[in-house]
Amino acid sequence: MRASLDHVIEQLKRAKRALIVGHVRPDGDAIGSVAALTLILRKLGVAAEGCIPDRVPWFYREIPGTRILRTVEEIRGRKFDTAIVLDSSDLSRIGDAVELLPREEPDVVLDHHVTNTGFGALNFCDPDYAATAMIVHEIGKRLVPYDRELAEVILLGIATDTGFFKYAAVDDRTFAAAAELARHGARIQPIASAVLEHRSPKTIRLLVEMFRTLRIEAGGRLAYAYVSAEMLRRTGCDEEETEGFVGEIRALHGVEVAILFTEWPEGEVHASLRSKSYMDVSRVVRALGGGGHPRAAGCTLKVPRLQDAITRVVEVTRSALLEEVL
Numbered sequence: 001m002r003a004s005l006d007h008v009i010e011q012l013k014r015a016k017r018a019l020i021v022g023h024v025r026p027d028g029d030a031i032g033s034v035a036a037l038t039l040i041l042r043k044l045g046v047a048a049e050g051c052i053p054d055r056v057p058w059f060y061r062e063i064p065g066t067r068i069l070r071t072v073e074e075i076r077g078r079k080f081d082t083a084i085v086l087d088s089s090d091l092s093r094i095g096d097a098v099e100l101l102p103r104e105e106p107d108v109v110l111d112h113h114v115t116n117t118g119f120g121a122l123n124f125c126d127p128d129y130a131a132t133a134m135i136v137h138e139i140g141k142r143l144v145p146y147d148r149e150l151a152e153v154i155l156l157g158i159a160t161d162t163g164f165f166k167y168a169a170v171d172d173r174t175f176a177a178a179a180e181l182a183r184h185g186a187r188i189q190p191i192a193s194a195v196l197e198h199r200s201p202k203t204i205r206l207l208v209e210m211f212r213t214l215r216i217e218a219g220g221r222l223a224y225a226y227v228s229a230e231m232l233r234r235t236g237c238d239e240e241e242t243e244g245f246v247g248e249i250r251a252l253h254g255v256e257v258a259i260l261f262t263e264w265p266e267g268e269v270h271a272s273l274r275s276k277s278y279m280d281v282s283r284v285v286r287a288l289g290g291g292g293h294p295r296a297a298g299c300t301l302k303v304p305r306l307q308d309a310i311t312r313v314v315e316v317t318r319s320a321l322l323e324e325v326l
């Protein structure tokens, strides 16, 4: 059922023991919005636990409010009466955390993905919001007083999902929310430094390796590159260290669609697509079983060879780009 924010707030107030869950391969919005809603509910006296069903990249821990997040193992066996799923377009996105849900259906789903399937008892899914953390902020400011810790995790979610306030979805509401959070003590500098300036020498070496594979097509409008399992092994990097690489490809002048292919684990290829100004890449990946936003989307293909995934995704993207021109 599609709910109003008032509906959602009523439901949250009824909770006694709440579980708040984000998605696997967590980004700053999943991390920030789950941490924020957990802090908000605790301020209301709810026994709330925030769970990220995957490894949280280490650099997010520099933002103090994120340290309350738990893994599935850490809260296994705990009983919850209310489950709230954030920033996830369908139930498979919460991975192993599904076993923690009190019922099959989450009580509340808050999200901003166009591809959200409405899998909760109450769903508030609005692609007009630049980040799920913006929705959490709408709820939070009606319920509790803010402190720096809470304001900063919300700002983390908004900043990361807007590319630090540079994507097309950024408008006066985004800046107004950021201003409110800054008034409560949130600082953008430590967030930017943690998220954007944490690369190690080996990550830079992997980035250089990735750029060696760069291909440019469609008159310069499509650019793609890959990181193979072999490259990860050789540089000693984790797959999560490719975070932000696709943005480096999009930085090319004249490129509309950038794609990064990451082969990990072997036999699986993740394609991460970013567009610059007009191409809806969420539509492109939907044909391949993926999901996301108009300017940032992804899909995972199970194929024996990396090159097979590249050929397939590039083919679909190229024809979508050509259609766009007509």
Ligand SMILES: [Mn+2]
Pocket: 029, 030, 087, 112, 131, 132, 161
């Ligand atoms: Mn998000």
